[in-house]
Amino acid sequence: MMGAEISEKSKRKAKEELGETDESRERCLSELKVHSNVTAPYGGSVQPSEDKDLIKFLRARKFDVQKAADLFRSYHTKRLVLHDFSQLQSSSTYKDYLKTLAHNWGNYIAVLDRPDTQGRRIVICRESSSFQSSACADANRPSTLWFFLILDWLLETCKDMQVNGIVVITDMKDFSLSQFQWLLTHPGALKERITSIQDGVPMRIKCIRIANEPMIFSMVYALVSPFLKQKLRQRIKTVSTRYEEIYKVLDGSNNENNDWKNIMPKSVGGKVSWSELTESTVQNVLDYYLQFDSI
Structure with missing residues (x-):
C-alpha cells in the first residue's frame, strides 16, 4: 500500500x-x-x-x-x-543538458543528507550564485529549472518529506547591488522563479530562514513579497549573523548545536565548505536523473 x-x-x-x-x-x-x-x-x-x-x-x-x-x-x-525544459524531454539532449545544468548552477543549492529533528529536509540556497547580474533573463532562467529538479528529486527519493516538508535556508552572503538591480529590471524572471516553486511543486515549505542579508535586503524583499502567498510570508524570518537561530529551528530542544555545525556550511556558522556540500548534492541529483532517458 x-x-x-x-x-x-x-x-x-x-x-x-x-x-x-x-x-x-x-x-x-x-x-x-x-x-x-x-x-x-x-x-x-x-x-x-x-x-x-x-x-x-x-x-x-x-x-x-x-x-x-x-x-x-x-x-x-x-x-x-520553464526555460529549456524541452531539452529534458528529448532523449537526444536529456543527459547532456542535465550535466550542463549541474555545471552552470550546481553552486546554487545544497541539500543536507541529514533531516532535522522533525524529519524535514534542509535545502540551502546561496542567492549570489543563482544568477549573473551581467546576463540576460534567458541566460539566468535555467537556475529555476535546476531548483525545480532538485525538489522533484527529493520528493521521489525521500517519501517521508512529502509529509514532513522542507526547511529552506537562504544565504545572502555576497549578494550585490548589481544583482538587486538585475532583479529590479527583470521582474518576469523573478516572478517565474518564485511562483514555479511556490505554486508548482507539491512541496510543504515549512520554514524559511534568511541569513547574511545585505543592507539592501528591505528593497530586495519589497520586490519579492508581492509574489509570495501570505502563508509563506509568515514563515520567513531573517537571522542576519545570528546563526544559532537556524540551529534552534533544526535541532528543536535537543541542544546539539555542535552536531549541526559539523554538517552546515561555514557561511552560516558551520564547519563545511560550500563547495563540498554542493558537489555532494550535484552528484546525488545526477545519479538519480541519469538513470532515465528523458523526463
Whole structure:
C-alpha cells in the first residue's frame, strides 16, 4: 500500500496533520485519478496518474482533492514553460543538458543528507550564485529549472518529506547591488522563479530562514513579497549573523548545536565548505536523473 512507503512516525504525522488514513487515501486517490485536471493532456500527452505519482499532490494539499488537482495542473503547466525544459524531454539532449545544468548552477543549492529533528529536509540556497547580474533573463532562467529538479528529486527519493516538508535556508552572503538591480529590471524572471516553486511543486515549505542579508535586503524583499502567498510570508524570518537561530529551528530542544555545525556550511556558522556540500548534492541529483532517458 502507498502508506507503507513512509515511516511509522511519518504515518502518524500524516494522520494528525493531513488527515491521511488508509480510507481517505484510497478514496481521494480514486477521485483524483478521474479529475479533469489529471486526465487532461499537458504538452500533448497525458501525464502518469499512478498512485505513487498522485499521492504527493494530495499530501501537499491535505487531501483536498480539488486543491490537489489544481496543484497537479499547475505543476505540469509551469514545468513545461520553464526555460529549456524541452531539452529534458528529448532523449537526444536529456543527459547532456542535465550535466550542463549541474555545471552552470550546481553552486546554487545544497541539500543536507541529514533531516532535522522533525524529519524535514534542509535545502540551502546561496542567492549570489543563482544568477549573473551581467546576463540576460534567458541566460539566468535555467537556475529555476535546476531548483525545480532538485525538489522533484527529493520528493521521489525521500517519501517521508512529502509529509514532513522542507526547511529552506537562504544565504545572502555576497549578494550585490548589481544583482538587486538585475532583479529590479527583470521582474518576469523573478516572478517565474518564485511562483514555479511556490505554486508548482507539491512541496510543504515549512520554514524559511534568511541569513547574511545585505543592507539592501528591505528593497530586495519589497520586490519579492508581492509574489509570495501570505502563508509563506509568515514563515520567513531573517537571522542576519545570528546563526544559532537556524540551529534552534533544526535541532528543536535537543541542544546539539555542535552536531549541526559539523554538517552546515561555514557561511552560516558551520564547519563545511560550500563547495563540498554542493558537489555532494550535484552528484546525488545526477545519479538519480541519469538513470532515465528523458523526463
